[in-house]
Amino acid sequence: MxxxxxxxxxxxxxxxxxxxxxxxxxxxxxxxxxxxxxxxxxxxxxxxxxxxxxxxxxxxxxxxxxxxxxxxxxxxxxxxxxxxxxxxxxxxxxxxxxxxxxxxxxxxxxxxxxxxxxxxxxDVPGFEKKSKAKAYLFWFISFFGIFGFHRFYLGKIGTGIAWILSGGVLGLGALYDLFALSSMVDEYNNYHELRGIKMKHLNSNK
CATH class of the missing domain: 1.20.120 (Four Helix Bundle (Hemerythrin (Met), subunit A))
Known part of the structure; x- marks a missing residue:
């Protein structure tokens, strides 16, 4: 051209x-x-x-x-x-x-x-994509979400601790997570993919 x-x-x-x-x-x-x-x-x-x-x-x-x-x-x-x-x-x-x-x-x-x-x-910097199957498994083995193991898996340490101390916010938060967990995994993966793209762009400009 x-x-x-x-x-x-x-x-x-x-x-x-x-x-x-x-x-x-x-x-x-x-x-x-x-x-x-x-x-x-x-x-x-x-x-x-x-x-x-x-x-x-x-x-x-x-x-x-x-x-x-x-x-x-x-x-x-x-x-x-x-x-x-x-x-x-x-x-x-x-x-x-x-x-x-x-x-x-x-x-x-x-x-x-x-x-x-x-x-x-x-090609973007790699990160560990979270699995919906594993997230639901952690929800299940944490006594149906009450102990918040699934939140620790998704990097939500603060709310994970809160779930343990409050019994999954009296069980209501654990029940909410049952329906929201799929979108929570998508949000985690999409956020880190976007972050990886931005980091690649910044590194290429150095």
Whole structure:
């Protein structure tokens, strides 16, 4: 691809990001969506970060390769946030998915199929993914959740101790965990995956 073509694509991307920022403000103000929600904050920061990177490229302060890496990083962050924030209202989730689609389109135009493959299987620092089967086993052997072994398994040391001292908060907390345990495992795995992506990004910039 010629440099002039990259430059034109970058200008179009900057205009699209500017419109996305306006859409963010519209969703926040007109529709009454809480702009302080975790997903909305991530969306806002993602757009602002990529606009800065595009601007740096247009001023010859940043290579296109680095710009592509930033788009890939922001795509992965939004993808992980959508997994974590499943209770978020519909409009922010739809907006985030549209942003991801536009990021993917930019990467395809500038970086090609090889760069897109990074989105599908980026190698992030490893962590021990928690198993739902093990979590429920720990719930069962802790006298149906009363002793909170499943919470220790998921790194919730404070509430694990509280469960032991209070009998699973008089059994009600243990009963709640029976229904919430699957989502608790998903939240743990998604959080640590997102953290791994961010750590990889920070380490690559050192």
């Amino acid at each position: 010629r440099i002039s073509e990259e430059y034109e694509i970058a200008i179009v991307a900057d205009q699209a990001l500017y419109k996305a920022l306006q859409k963010y403000e519209e969703i926040s103000e007109v529709d009454g969506t809480d702009s302080r929600s975790d997903l909305m904050i991530t969306i806002h920061d993602s757009i602002r970060n990529l606009r800065r990177k595009i601007d740096a490229y247009l001023q010859d302060k940043l290579s296109m390769e680095r710009v592509i890496e930033e788009f890939i990083f922001e795509y992965q962050v939004l993808q992980s946030e959508l997994e974590i924030r499943k209770s978020e209202s519909a409009k922010p989730r739809i907006f985030a998915k549209k942003l991801m689609s536009s990021y993917e389109d930019f990467i395809a135009k500038v970086g090609g199929i090889k760069k897109l493959s990074i989105i599908q299987g980026i």
